[in-house]
Amino acid sequence: MYEFDYHRPGTLDAAVKLAGEADAKILAGGHTLIPTLKQRLAAPKHLVDLHALRELQGVHLKDGHLVIGAMTTHAHVADSALVKAHLPGLAQLAAGIGDPHVRHRGTIGGSVANNDPAADYPSAVLALNATITTNKRSITADDFFKGMFETALAEGEIITHISFPTGIKSGYAKFPNPASRYALVGVFVAQHGADARVAVTGAGANGVFRASTLEAALKGNFSAAALDGKSVSADGINSDMHADAAYRAHLIGVMAKRAVAAAH
Amino acid sequence: MSATGIGASVKRKEDFRFITGKGQYTADVNRHGQAHAYFLRSPHAHATIDAIDYAEALKMPGVCAIYTGKDLADDKIGGLICGWMIHSKDGSPMKAGGHPALAQGKVRYVGDHVAVIIADTLAEAKDAAEKINVSYGVLPANADTASAMTSATVHDVAPDNRVYDWHLGDKAATEAAFAKAAHVTKLDIINNRLVPNPMEPRAAVGEYEEGSGVFCLHTTSQNPHVARLVLSAFIGIAPENKLRVIAPDVGGGFGAKIFIYAEETVCVWAAKKVGRPVKWTADRTEAFLSDAHGRDHVSHAEMALDANNKIIGLRVKTTANLGAYLSTFSSSVPTYLYAPLLSGQYNIPAIYAEVDAVYTNTSPVDAYRGAGRPEATFLVERIVEVAARERGLDPAQFRQMNYITQFPHQTPLIFAYDAGDFNASMVKALDMADYKGVGARKAASAAKGKLRGIGFSSYIEACGIAPSAAVGSLGAGVGLWESAEVRVNAIGTVEVLTGSHSHGQGHETTFAQLVSDRLGIPIDNVSIVHGDTDKVQMGMGTYGSRSGAVGMSAISKALDKIEAKAKKVAGFVLEAADTDIEFKDGKFTVKGTDKTIDFGSVALQAYIAHKFTGAQLEPGLKEGAFYDPTNFTFPAGVHICEVEIDPDTGVTKIDRWTAVDDFGAVINPMIVEGQVHGGIAQGIGQALLEGAIYDKDGQLLTASYMDYTMPRADDLPSYKLGFTETRCPSNPLGIKGCGEAGAIAAPPAVINAITDALGHENIAMPATPQAVWRAAQKAVMKKAAE
Numbered sequence A: 001m002y003e004f005d006y007h008r009p010g011t012l013d014a015a016v017k018l019a020g021e022a023d024a025k026i027l028a029g030g031h032t033l034i035p036t037l038k039q040r041l042a043a044p045k046h047l048v049d050l051h052a053l054r055e056l057q058g059v060h061l062k063d064g065h066l067v068i069g070a071m072t073t074h075a076h077v078a079d080s081a082l083v084k085a086h087l088p089g090l091a092q093l094a095a096g097i098g099d100p101h102v103r104h105r106g107t108i109g110g111s112v113a114n115n116d117p118a119a120d121y122p123s124a125v126l127a128l129n130a131t132i133t134t135n136k137r138s139i140t141a142d143d144f145f146k147g148m149f150e151t152a153l154a155e156g157e158i159i160t161h162i163s164f165p166t167g168i169k170s171g172y173a174k175f176p177n178p179a180s181r182y183a184l185v186g187v188f189v190a191q192h193g194a195d196a197r198v199a200v201t202g203a204g205a206n207g208v209f210r211a212s213t214l215e216a217a218l219k220g221n222f223s224a225a226a227l228d229g230k231s232v233s234a235d236g237i238n239s240d241m242h243a244d245a246a247y248r249a250h251l252i253g254v255m256a257k258r259a260v261a262a263a264h
Numbered sequence B: 001m002s003a004t005g006i007g008a009s010v011k012r013k014e015d016f017r018f019i020t021g022k023g024q025y026t027a028d029v030n031r032h033g034q035a036h037a038y039f040l041r042s043p044h045a046h047a048t049i050d051a052i053d054y055a056e057a058l059k060m061p062g063v064c065a066i067y068t069g070k071d072l073a074d075d076k077i078g079g080l081i082c083g084w085m086i087h088s089k090d091g092s093p094m095k096a097g098g099h100p101a102l103a104q105g106k107v108r109y110v111g112d113h114v115a116v117i118i119a120d121t122l123a124e125a126k127d128a129a130e131k132i133n134v135s136y137g138v139l140p141a142n143a144d145t146a147s148a149m150t151s152a153t154v155h156d157v158a159p160d161n162r163v164y165d166w167h168l169g170d171k172a173a174t175e176a177a178f179a180k181a182a183h184v185t186k187l188d189i190i191n192n193r194l195v196p197n198p199m200e201p202r203a204a205v206g207e208y209e210e211g212s213g214v215f216c217l218h219t220t221s222q223n224p225h226v227a228r229l230v231l232s233a234f235i236g237i238a239p240e241n242k243l244r245v246i247a248p249d250v251g252g253g254f255g256a257k258i259f260i261y262a263e264e265t266v267c268v269w270a271a272k273k274v275g276r277p278v279k280w281t282a283d284r285t286e287a288f289l290s291d292a293h294g295r296d297h298v299s300h301a302e303m304a305l306d307a308n309n310k311i312i313g314l315r316v317k318t319t320a321n322l323g324a325y326l327s328t329f330s331s332s333v334p335t336y337l338y339a340p341l342l343s344g345q346y347n348i349p350a351i352y353a354e355v356d357a358v359y360t361n362t363s364p365v366d367a368y369r370g371a372g373r374p375e376a377t378f379l380v381e382r383i384v385e386v387a388a389r390e391r392g393l394d395p396a397q398f399r400q401m402n403y404i405t406q407f408p409h410q411t412p413l414i415f416a417y418d419a420g421d422f423n424a425s426m427v428k429a430l431d432m433a434d435y436k437g438v439g440a441r442k443a444a445s446a447a448k449g450k451l452r453g454i455g456f457s458s459y460i461e462a463c464g465i466a467p468s469a470a471v472g473s474l475g476a477g478v479g480l481w482e483s484a485e486v487r488v489n490a491i492g493t494v495e496v497l498t499g500s501h502s503h504g505q506g507h508e509t510t511f512a513q514l515v516s517d518r519l520g521i522p523i524d525n526v527s528i529v530h531g532d533t534d535k536v537q538m539g540m541g542t543y544g545s546r547s548g549a550v551g552m553s554a555i556s557k558a559l560d561k562i563e564a565k566a567k568k569v570a571g572f573v574l575e576a577a578d579t580d581i582e583f584k585d586g587k588f589t590v591k592g593t594d595k596t597i598d599f600g601s602v603a604l605q606a607y608i609a610h611k612f613t614g615a616q617l618e619p620g621l622k623e624g625a626f627y628d629p630t631n632f633t634f635p636a637g638v639h640i641c642e643v644e645i646d647p648d649t650g651v652t653k654i655d656r657w658t659a660v661d662d663f664g665a666v667i668n669p670m671i672v673e674g675q676v677h678g679g680i681a682q683g684i685g686q687a688l689l690e691g692a693i694y695d696k697d698g699q700l701l702t703a704s705y706m707d708y709t710m711p712r713a714d715d716l717p718s719y720k721l722g723f724t725e726t727r728c729p730s731n732p733l734g735i736k737g738c739g740e741a742g743a744i745a746a747p748p749a750v751i752n753a754i755t756d757a758l759g760h761e762n763i764a765m766p767a768t769p770q771a772v773w774r775a776a777q778k779a780v781m782k783k784a785a786e
């Protein structure tokens, strides 16, 4: 780790100001950022810890949306009665992230801001067409994810909360990477009226993406049977030592079916 | 059996310390004024070092010193050694390339040691390391076992990278057996490379006391005396009497902490040069890169059967990857710890094995839990299973009809198995595993769209790694006996100084059980002392499942002497001849009388020495013993694994595990079961999850837990364990050893089960979901084509 100054602002305004400094980095759960610092792969001058901002924590139901503060931990989402009642697939997703230590530190804001191509949350955010709200603006999921580790966020922009529409039948199935237990393939499916959105994480060479062939198959028939014999092309699918593109593409089909079967 | 004696499941005495965080590990050792060492490591697998410029780094804050290979050479510090000489077929000695603790002119693997930076803090040492400018001349890398002999030369002494081409067995007899065979089974086998991953990473604290001229090294070692011997006699740090090596609590080793590495060598040497204690602790990435790896064999095997399906011959050709340098015992692992086990539990009249050991630009490879025996067992148990399937025979029955049944049994490859009852273990395992019900369970799985398979492993191994004269004749540079000293204090409490070293095995408990049992004293009155060359007499340490069979036998021998001396003391006190004294349950009694004295009182009498004169008997009660076994020990058993595979994803779930082991006498069943559990976990890890992968440039792709899959609790089944017992005839306690058995037995059981489920497709380890899914696809297509 290189030296840095640590800040723990008490207001969002103060946080925004600090995060706007040159070489500042926002610190949430630290479960991605701290290992990066330890390995000397990043050298920020300022770390701006958001833990004192109470308004960034917790889950609320507002205007038919689940509004989840950026600093809400995975464990909190997994255990939240509101999330379990309105988007059980999202609670299940959060319960399957990492291990208990990770779930009690890692945050939804950190995960979404980081946009790791193997992270779980981006698939839910994209499939449910959630809205990401920052200190400046609101961004829809379709406009937010820009490729591996890239998002629409500007330097120093802070996610304050993410709001998910409710009343949507949805489900998640994850095939964990045997080593890291991040998603080797994770598929989040959501029924939006007659349409379906199918978001795939872990597999895309450019990060989370929507599987259009599977969405078309589910249109008007949101059932596992509708996916029988439907596959995803291996083009643009990630190949690495854990899984090649063909296997990942195959798993997308299997996980999509399981996600639909588990959806409610 | 007493509650704390031999055979009792006594709770581990050391666990209070470990569980409450009160253990004292090397990383817990902090000395006043200590400096921190950081090793600059090679980012290249293979490169010349054309220049190292560290002038700017030296000026960085907190830096005390920076050293390179030149400084070691200038101080006449020798290279790291390999302590087991292997000769090639033509009688020529193995080709050992130089192994400097800090590179001299060339780096040979990613992680090789280029320089050490010693600074007030670790962060300062790392900051300075970033300012060092190394000019590398990058060379082509040689990182693949199978093609190593036609790849870039790692050491000039071995232009074709061949360390040795070695063989064992009777080639002509084996050829003759194959010539008359009714059936020959052939199999290509890869034994995947593993990273040991003990929970505690390696660490060292080197100190030098100017007044006395004594060096002290705290280090994470399984054998501190051997470390001292090598550091003194070969590396030349200091004579043995001026070098104290302490291995305090050590958090797991699995073999990787047997060896003498660059880092501890440099820390203890540099302590004198910088005039301060020097501390180093590996981070996990360094552990992946620089701990000696395990396994990494590529083999072809052929098994000859006669018309009655009796095995009549086995021939094996293996290429073993030893990495970039010969680690301390590396040369012995794919030779004498491997090939002699190729007879397995079977009566095979003719066996011939050839082994090429090769250099590659990868981390050195050496002994890892099982060391050679897992590789042999995997090969034998795979080819036996395949042969049975090819002949349409039940794999259990095929094994049973080829078992050795008479003991002692001289195999064609060195070993004389002294005792065993292989069929007893098989019969018991078949029953415990409900082998009869497997057909119904397969049908039930099939109804759910799953594939179920069952696999056997009927393993034997050789433990103790002794007798000394025998291993000496095979090339070992050391003797492999063990030592013990039993010190009885004046009030009858006991300290045992053992040359064994516990790094998780529970010696403080099991060794104390032996003493408590023998002397009839409470177990809490016994302390076990180990791991400090200043306290304990020369000893050989712990590996090869030897601490019970060899280490405890030494204690037992010392206890014999204690008893004999104590009887003499009792004789003077009770006014009887020592030959008339009986010792039982902690009491000395004059035969046929009620005249008696307890052990504690005899100890006191031995020290106050009022009842005998110096001319009649020496005062005191302290005895030592060195025990050199007369044979290896041969633990054996049968493991049966049942898997259920999801053909949609390739996920293999281990549904049932039955293990029936014959470890001879068992001191503490709870600890033995724990050893079996851990061993099986590691074996399942090898079979399903673990594998070190290098890319073609020699970069280790699996250098963290994000990419290297360690077994987790939910990867493992509940184990059903059973035991059979044939006592080991060659040691006084009848112990065979249990530390490695699980890791040896498990991999073929898993792969045999998977291939059974898949309809006999071969599959490499680790059988990852992707690999299993592919094989399942092929099996389905094959079935469809039929």
Ligand SMILES: Cc1cc2nc3c(=O)[nH]c(=O)nc-3n(C[C@H](O)[C@H](O)[C@H](O)COP(=O)(O)OP(=O)(O)OC[C@H]3O[C@@H](n4cnc5c(N)ncnc54)[C@H](O)[C@@H]3O)c2cc1C
Pocket: A025, A026, A027, A028, A029, A030, A031, A032, A033, A034, A050, A070, A071, A074, A096, A097, A098, A099, A102, A103, A105, A106, A107, A108, A109, A110, A111, A113, A114, A118, A119, A120, A121, A153, A157, A158, A159, A160, A180, A181, A182, A183
């Ligand atoms: C062992 C381990 C296992 C894991 N397993 C999984 C898994 O299975 N699935 C999975 O999805 N994830 C997994 N993770 C990741 C973890 O769950 C977190 O999601 C992840 O670390 C990011 O969240 P964080 O709160 O820790 O963010 P941090 O590490 O604090 O920050 C990550 C990045 O996001 C930025 N950031 C953080 N908060 C905000 C904000 N509010 N606004 C703008 N930018 C912000 C930071 O500046 C930084 O660049 C694992 C992590 C570990 C260490």
